Amino acid sequence: MSQTVRTRPKGSDQALSEAYDTALLDLDGVVYAGGGAIAHAVESLGTARSGGMHLAYVTNNALRTPDAVAAHLTELGTRTDAADVITSAQAVARLISEQVPAGARVLVIGGDGLRVALRERGLEPVESADDDPAAVVQGYGGPDLPWGRFAEACYAIARGVPWFASNTDLTIPSARGIAPGNGAAVEVVRIATGAEPQVAGKPLPPMHRETILRTGAERPLVVGDRLDTDIEGAFNGEVDSLLVLTGVTDGAQLLAAPPQHRPTYVDADLRGLLTGQPEVVEAGEGFRCGGWTATARRSSGCPGQAQPGDAGRLELEGDGEPIDGLRALCAAAWTAAGEGTCALDGGKALARLGL
Secondary structure, eight states: OOOOOOOOOBSSHHHHHHOOOOOOOOTTTTTEEEEEEEEEHHHHEEEEEEEETTEEEEEOSSSSHHHHHHHHHHHHOOOOOOOGEEEHHHHHHHHHHTTTTTOOOEEEESHHHHHHHHHHOHHHHHHOOGGOOOOEEEOOOOOOTHHHHHHHHHHHHHHOOOESSOOOSEEEEEEEEEOOOOOHHHHHHHHHHHHOOOESSSTSHHHHHHHHHHHHOOOEEEEEEEEIIIIHHHHHTTOOOEETTTSSSHHHHHHTTGGOOOOOOEEGGGGGSSSSSSOOETTTTTTEEETTTEEOOOOTBBOOOOOTTTEEEEEEOOOHHHHHHHHHHHHHHHHHTTTTTOOBOOOHHHHHHOO
């Protein structure tokens, strides 16, 4: 189904926690990083839940079980039941169960999250390619996953066993910075075998289907920090999204986002759930949000549609909240890019905002 190309962040007169019945929240980079809560996350989520919003946690990280994730969130101060946690392990286990016989063996390259999800679907996790598996499943196994596990996957795949991956995120946030994610590990097996896995996690439909089946959300809002998983997943599922700037996405990446990576709303952190969102309006040749006005300038100095390779720039005037300036810049950049990617230089404008 075709969708209208988004050319600016959307405004909302209502607090987002009132406008949507369920927040489908990513975890890494949104609620916590490296195990510790991100600033303002716990308080914001508690307020949203007290106001009647259902909170569901949707993660591409297949390492931990829903019980473990719920316990961690509760320890951080966000009371959570395991039923409120949806993982890519659950999504890929359902996908596998639809393609192999009941009770089939599945070779696991990953952690306990995959094993528990497979058993929930009546499948038997095994550890060796010699255990006659009907499928291979690969998910994030933590930083200490032995190299030999990749070899087991390769042996089975070379024998014609179908290969599944929970997700293909190349990176994962940690307390020390950005670390390799499951997608990097999947590339090891892909290079060695030449095979292609079936992938379940965000932004692909199996994950969205799993989320809706488990939450029953009618007016969901996807909340994430990644354009290529959270926001694209919302786009593919045709639901609204909120990007928070507490994870891997920076201002330059947001301005250059193609249509499928453009969020409905943009905010600094999860406090954005508790407020309305300001309108971004046309202002002469540019766009205004709060006290800021952003304009796209082509190399000729005239505003208008940017072309690929255009050496123009994004200009920003005014003062106020930095996030409003970023919203105005998004409107200028996305409008200039249309259905493509903005090639205009936004470096100086973002520097003014400290982004």
